[in-house]
Amino acid sequence: MNALEIRGLTKRFGGLVAVDSLDLVLPEGGLVGLIGPNGAGKTTVFNLVSGLYPPDAGSILVRDHDLAGHPPHEVARHGIARTFQNIRLFGSLTALDNVRVGAHMVCGGSYLSAILGGRQSRDLDRRTREQAMQVLHDIGIERYANELASSLPYGVQRKLEIARALASSPSVLLLDEPACGMNPQETAELRDLVSRLLQEWKLSILLIEHDMRFVMGICQTIYVLDYGKTIACGPPEAIRNDPAVIEAYLGDAVH
Amino acid sequence: MDLARILRFAAVITLLLALQALFASGLVNPYYIRVLILCCFSVMLAVSLNIIIGYAGQFSIGHAGFYAVGAYTAGAFTVYAGPPIRQALPLDRLPGWLEGTAFLMAAICVGTLFAALAGLAVGLPSLRLRGDYLAIATLGFGEMIRVVIQNVEAVGGPRGFSGIPIYSSFFWASLFAVAIVWIARNLARSRHGRALLAIREDETAASVLGVNVTKHKVAAFVLSSALAGCAGALYAHYEGYLEPRSFDFIRSIEIIIMVVIGGMGSTTGAVIAAVILTLIPELLRGLAEYRMVIYSALLVLFMLVRPQGLFGTWELSWETLRTRWEKRLERP
Amino acid sequence: MQEFLQQLVNGLVWGSAYALIALGYTMVYGILRLINFAHGDVYMMGAYSALFISGWLTAAGAPVAHSPVWAMVAMLGAMAAAGLLGFFIERLAYRPLRTAPRLTLLITAIGVSLFLQNIAQLAFGSEPRSFPELIASSTILQVGSVTLSNQQAIIIAVSVILALALQVIVHRTSIGRAMRAVSYDREAAALMGISVNRVISFTFVLGSALAAAAATLIALNNPLVTPTMGVQPGLKAFVAAVLGGIGNIYGAMAGGLVMGVAEVMIVGYGSSGYRDGIVFAILIIVLLVRPTGLFGSPVTERA
Structure with missing residues (x-):
């Protein structure tokens, strides 16, 4: 296939x-x-x-x-996930948040629960955070998790873009x-x-x-x-x- | 709901009720109470606008229009639907304050709903536009809303809409201000909020990660408008009188200024800037005719000195405080 | 039909003034990508300048009221004053923010706008002042019941002359070429040895002078001057610029005319309560159907 x-x-x-x-x-x-x-x-x-x-x-x-x-x-x-020739990270978000956006589709949770801060939403938030950390760890850039994406070295940015794509499974x-x-x-x-x-x-x-x-x-x-x-x-x-x-x-x- | 959250909620209610009791006692100068309540409205407007400008990065200059929709529809509800409802239901058996509260809550629902619908009607077509074009279109819609209101005789037309019963008070204004801040903060911490930030940073990159850009933009716009409408409903039942001029594009711009000065994307900043910018004209009142000159000069100076706003995108929370503290400890 | 033609004439008169103001918006947007909110207030300051200059001329014994030459002097003086104001606004408030986010620049422009309004209120008072009659009104053309007054003719003629002059500057002079280069690509223009700052200053001076000309012309017909008089015309001229395709000079002129005619027609045939509404209705329709305006070139974004 x-x-x-x-x-x-x-x-x-x-x-x-x-x-x-x-x-x-x-x-x-x-x-x-x-x-x-x-x-x-x-x-x-x-x-x-x-x-x-x-x-x-x-x-x-x-x-x-x-x-x-x-x-x-x-x-x-x-x-289908992709990276870009001219790296397109979310510059003013942290590396971790970039990856969490990547996990957007897989993490679920309704809008209403999100704005009311329901337990479901908070649990999901915690879980995607852990998943995102795991992806960063697998790619070997977890120590940059809380740095702003735009401030990362070029090679790390390339890897982060791959990590972000991976997070969408x-x-x-x-x-x-x-x-x-x-x-x-x-x-x-x-x-x-x-x-x-x-x-x-x-x-x-x-x-x-x-x-x-x-x-x-x-x-x-x-x-x-x-x-x-x-x-x-x-x-x-x-x-x-x-x-x-x-x-x-x-x-x-x-x- | 866990216990800690229930306790926190109870504490906020108790505090606000205590303040309300203090203010009702007549010990505090009513002028100060009024300024404080105006601060609450500014906070509601700035924080709700920050969702669309700061989080989603979509520049809207029509926020006062949605505020107006909320205010006028809520006001019209109590003025026109109030008497028949009173006739149909035996509300007079209720204590007066409870009856007022019930009407206020219903009016808030009406105002919020209509503002949300207006947000949907404006957002669906105009969010296809970007940047300046979106700004201009929302400015146009905002002014249209005002012009339409001005031409509806049932709500007073250009003379203004008077006779709205006064049900709102410091307690309700401050409670809803807190609630709106809470909603904005919850949104920012959810995947939907992060999707908005991603859209602000790079729409294309967000879309290939599975973020439905249009849907999230429209949802943010509707939420932002609905919250402005909620603020409007409270305002209508606080002032008891509405006039179209107080919802023109200058008002929209005042709200934008709060968001920008606070630092776009920072709810903390929006709250603080809303309070400061509501207080400054009051503090400068003694300077009479120099007041607005100084206010505008300060605005320009501030933008020159600190273009990123007071807080940038920084957010006050336990997490950020802890990170900052840990960083300090790491340094020898 | 004759009433319609008369409305059309009146609309074109207003429209040519809007066109002159719209030119300033469109030029500044073309070069800085800034919606210069203070432009309407530069127009207002232009009106006060013309008012004071004609006042001084009268005091000095010049026969202002009945000589087009003195009216011209007042207009040129106002243009110079507004040009100077435009220069300083750019120099002091906008230039330090050349690399700042555009929203910051926009808020600064709004701040400058509020500042000018309030300083005018402080300096000149908030009650309206009346312009001396620069040129006595007379009908110079009558076809059936459609009339054209000399003032209206002057407004249209001077607007056309100024717009043509602007065309010559932009397309036939080296500073005009530099302006086009900067609006196309500021960095590349700088690398080619163009002094970008000087070009931007020049653009502000030019745009502000045109706004002052519009203010003097409008004063012929509509002699009241107030500190907030710039807000509505400014907004409408801005809409006119968007209508024509912001950044496009011909578009701004056409947009101004359309705006003037549409507004006069809606007041003449519809309800004056919707006078301001129609402007925005047109704006929204244009933006949604053709976001780049009637004459703007489509902006495509690369994925």
Whole structure:
């Protein structure tokens, strides 16, 4: 069974076809990379899958539900979580509260009980607090729990964004350039973290990344996008030697 | 309900009742009591507006409109529905204060409900707008509400609405002020409150985490309007007289100023700023015509010196006090 | 029909004054993203300046009442005074907050507005003062029963001239180019060597001067001057700016005219009780149907 299946996904901005009938399969427990030159449409794919843009055509299947055109909060309810290329944390909330917002869907509790400060609401509050601390602990950043998100070091912010996504108990995680701006040591840590997400959290991960060594090292399947079209798709070693991919990255200079 | 909460609730009621008894005894200058009650109304308005501006980050300049809806509908209820209800029910067997209280509670329900409906009617269409456009739209709706009231003869039109029975008192005003602060604080500590903060910080990020942005914004707007309406109902039965001019956009702006000076998002700040800003014009009364000049100059100076407001987003609670204390202990 | 045309003429007269005030709102918003609440009060101060200048001129023996030249002097003087006021408001109250949250700036603008109203009340008293008659009224055009007075003609003509002059400044001069650059991207403009502060100051001076011109023109027709006279026209001109697409100069002019005509029509044909209401009804409809105004370019936000 596939965790996520994209069929014929298309998005146009005016005359520009940003994503052109993309087909992509993310198997259960799989790690799929999405690469391509700048402006190839990778982040647009993420925005389409997470519901931020309505697609012009195509379907996005998650467990037999077609999520194409659904608003983001409904997509999230089907177990899809994501991070952003330019980290989008809730800057003036603490790291802990960022993660608690991530747990918004799973913690329940009615509005009325919330404003009347009922026991149910307070218990839930305590429980989500503990759960959020646990997630921070698992990611290894629990000592930053009470710091404001905007004041955290860059690498921690990246991890916090992942922690926040995890708190929503997703089955599919979309990571948009998680290694961007990281030093080699942080990248190595991130690689470990991604492996743990696959093994311990049983997630299926779709990953956009520019760091080729990172992508080639961990992905099982790689899709290469250029001008919105898939120009290659396959295991890392095949992609590495694909002439179309080399041309897309290096341009005509190769010939 | 656990015992500690019941005790705390009882303590608050007892304290407010004791103060009410003191004030009723005539030992305290009525002017001071009046100023204190006005502070309660300011607190209710500032704290309720802070839910939409401070928590959800949606800038509304129409709060006085919802205050007006609450005040006028509640006033109209007691004036027009009061006599038939009295005829239909044997209320005269009740002691006078109980009858008044019953009517006050019913009027508060009416005012709160209508203000909530008005909030829904305004919030649904306008919360699609962002930032300045939302501000302008709410300003427009607020003024529309006032203009409509001005043209309804049954509530006095531009002359004002008089003859509303006076059922409210220091006790009720202060009790509801405390209740509204309590509601705002509970909201802030719940997942719904955190969802609002997330929307304030980054709508897109909040939405991909499963927060239904529109629903939460509208809910916050309705809650905020309903609480303003509750304040309005109390005000109508405190003054006994309403005039449209006291609900114009200047009034909305006064409430915003309280929220901003208190520090947006801080209920503690909203309470303190509401009290201070209600007291300042009273304290400056001796300066006669210089009063408003000084008030406005102080406002500008304050914004220049402390743009984040008195408290930023800091909140007074046992938790924050403890964290601060622990930090102090950690330092050698 | 003739009554309708007469109302239209009256509406255009009011509308051209609203347009002049709206220009100030729209320019400042374009550059600072600030709803300058004090603008209506700069208009009020402009009216007082014109009042005092014509008073002094009369005292000095100038034949103010019947010479358009002296009326012009009064207007230019008021424009200069208001321009200076606008300069100082920006310099003292807004510039220190250049990096502060926008809401802080907005509250400061409200504070400045209250300050100007109250200082005017203190200095000039709260009872209305009456303008001397700058230009004696006469009918210069009559078609059927539709009349156009010389005052109305002057209001429209001067408004048109000032609006055209503004167009020339914005599109044909280097400071105008700098203004457009700053409103497009302040940081990039600064990197290109544009003195952003000077451009902002200039914008305030320009906008305030136009408001004072509007005040003098309105005084021809409607000679009462009070400390709170700026509030309602300010609000309406602001709505006009939003109507036209805030930040857009043509839009502000068109919005002003629409606003003036709509208001006069509602008073003429509907109920004067809803005079203020109609303005906001239009505003809300426009915002909900086309939030960027009639002429504004749609603002898209990247996810």
